[in-house]
Amino acid sequence: MTDDLAGHYRAIINGLGENCDREGLQNTPQRAAKAMQFLTRGYQQNLNELVNNAVFESAMDEMVVIQDIELYSMCEHHVLPFIGKCHIAYLPQGKVLGLSKFARIVDMYARRLQIQENLTRQIAEAVESVTNAKGVAVVIEAQHMCMMMRGVEKQNSKMKTSMMLGQFRKSQATRLEFFNLISTNR
Ligand SMILES: Nc1nc2c(ncn2[C@@H]2O[C@H](COP(=O)(O)OP(=O)(O)OP(=O)(O)O)[C@@H](O)[C@H]2O)c(=O)[nH]1
Numbered sequence: 391m392t393d394d395l396a397g398h399y400r401a402i403i404n405g406l407g408e409n410c411d412r413e414g415l416q417n418t419p420q421r422a423a424k425a426m427q428f429l430t431r432g433y434q435q436n437l438n439e440l441v442n443n444a445v446f447e448s449a450m451d452e453m454v455v456i457q458d459i460e461l462y463s464m465c466e467h468h469v470l471p472f473i474g475k476c477h478i479a480y481l482p483q484g485k486v487l488g489l490s491k492f493a494r495i496v497d498m499y500a501r502r503l504q505i506q507e508n509l510t511r512q513i514a515e516a517v518e519s520v521t522n523a524k525g526v527a528v529v530i531e532a533q534h535m536c537m538m539m540r541g542v543e544k545q546n547s548k549m550k551t552s553m554m555l556g557q558f559r560k561s562q563a564t565r566l567e568f569f570n571l572i573s574t575n576r
């Protein structure tokens with residue numbers, strides 16, 4: 391698998407007019423293949439294994455927010471990185487999820503070829519399915535290298551996406567509480 395990918399990288403690099411046999415590039419196809427496999431390792435993961443039963447009974451029924459989870463993803467249109475932060479909130483009803491699992495869920499979906507909108511939705515639906523929460527909210531703010539390094543070359547624009555499920559979608563007060571919580575301490 392890595393060797394196959396490395397062969398493709400060799401063709402790309404040679405196709406750019408470079409020479410993969412020169413010293414600095416000799417191991418590059420192999421390295422680039424491994425790096426790309428790492429950046430897309432989310433394809434090898436699944437939600438059940440990742441959560442590993444780290445769901446705990448709890449009487450907590452107020453909003454829980456996990457803020458500023460950094461994410462690195464790759465846009466599916468250009469295969470260039472987009473980089474940002476994810477904020478997740480949920481309203482537990484009897485069960486809370488192990489804290490690190492939120493970051494693992496973000497990474498599992500981020501480490502695939504993505505668009506930000508779908509990534510946002512997938513994270514929200516995963517948290518909902520694992521916790522059976524009364525509501526889940528996810529906000530992602532990210533900068534896309536395809537907008538910065540090429541194309542329109544806008545260095546400061548950010549894309550913000552949100553996905554509200556359950557109570558967050560129904561109740562404006564709940565949504566506002568979440569937006570308030572994530573707009574402080576930054
Ligand atoms: N909605 C959305 N669009 C994205 C995302 N990542 C990249 N894109 C956009 O995907 C679009 C692809 O447009 P095309 O016209 O097919 O490709 P292109 O000629 O490379 O487009 P330019 O970026 O405008 O040069 C561009 O507008 C990108 O900005 C994302 O996460 N969400």
Ligand SMILES: [Zn+2]
Pocket residue numbers: 465466467468469470534536537
């Ligand atoms: Zn792109």
